[in-house]
Amino acid sequence: MSAPRIEIDLDKIFHNAKTLVSRLKTHSISVTGVTKACCGAPQLARVLARAGVVSLGDSRIENIERMRKAGINTPITLIRAPMISQVDRVIAVADISLNTEPDVIRALSVAARKAGKQHGVILMVELGDLREGLMPCDVGTAVQIVRQLPNVTFIGLGANLACRNGISPDNDNMGKLSDLATQIDGKADTSFRPMSVVSGGNSSNLDWVFSGGDIGRISNLRLGEALLLGCDPLHRRPIRGLYTDAIRLTAEVIESKIKPSKPWGIIAQTTFGPSSIAQNDGDIFQAILAIGQQDVDPSGLRPPDDIKILGASSDHLVLDTGTTQVRVGSEISFLPDYSALLRCMTSPYVDKAYIGKVETACIISQTRKLHPFASV
């Protein structure tokens, strides 16, 4: 096998996804399986669909196109607001998109009409994290705009927290989203059915759901990190019953020497900013792996016990290998966090290896539905 490589154990991810799908089902919450961290890999998409997610979600149109080309016919939601310059591509491959801008929704409507399609619109609401979302006072008007446009269907509200400012989902902000849903349904004229989805957030909502929060009208979560890494992003704690080692990064040793731990000479900046002051631990077993900043976020790697990451440049990861000197040509594996995973997956230098038995069993017989949240 070639190095560096990232190994993605689809059996473990299948287990994680199935477990969360069934746990959330007891709260009447469906799961949108988010594939962006794996660049829309069809292997992952198939496994998530088989595990029972109601739709797939990805932030990039290229990833969604990749899944469609591979024959994935599960409903797919574009989870980043569409670029107005890409509306035709969005309509062609995505069933639903998360939106905040009336101008974009108008362009989606025109594109959908041209293509003879119907496109589902979820309006995102700002709840305090200050990333995407309409201010709550503007949501009512936006719903009316969507409802008047042809070939787009307003299917519900959504929100996203804990991404820009780390604002936690709680009864207060989730309650606001539920109240808004109820208010909008209450005001709608009787020709409109109640909205079919309130998509409350991402993996950071799990803590709130499982700690007995008042679910209110929340009926869907969009999950990526929890399925792939088995942990809750708010505190990076493992989620009970899930695998936290489904994804592993392996790199090869290209130099292994006994060296002093303290650099010598006049210290200025490094390629990546100020030099960190190394403490003097005397001579150490220092090893270099053929992987660097271009391939991975080194601060997001968990090394094996006894091994310490000392630093990284563009192409080198420097380790203190503790009590043993490693052999040149040998391999060392790490558990990546979300940030390290993202960068590995987008580096063309890192080989992606999907392992596990479940994938071969994933022949999806589903026909493509208009959208996954039943009642339009």
Ligand SMILES: *Cc1c(COP(=O)(O)O)cnc(C)c1O
């Ligand atoms: C990335 C993303 C998600 C998934 O987040 P995780 O923390 O990986 O579960 C959900 N919704 C939106 C809008 C996103 O951008």
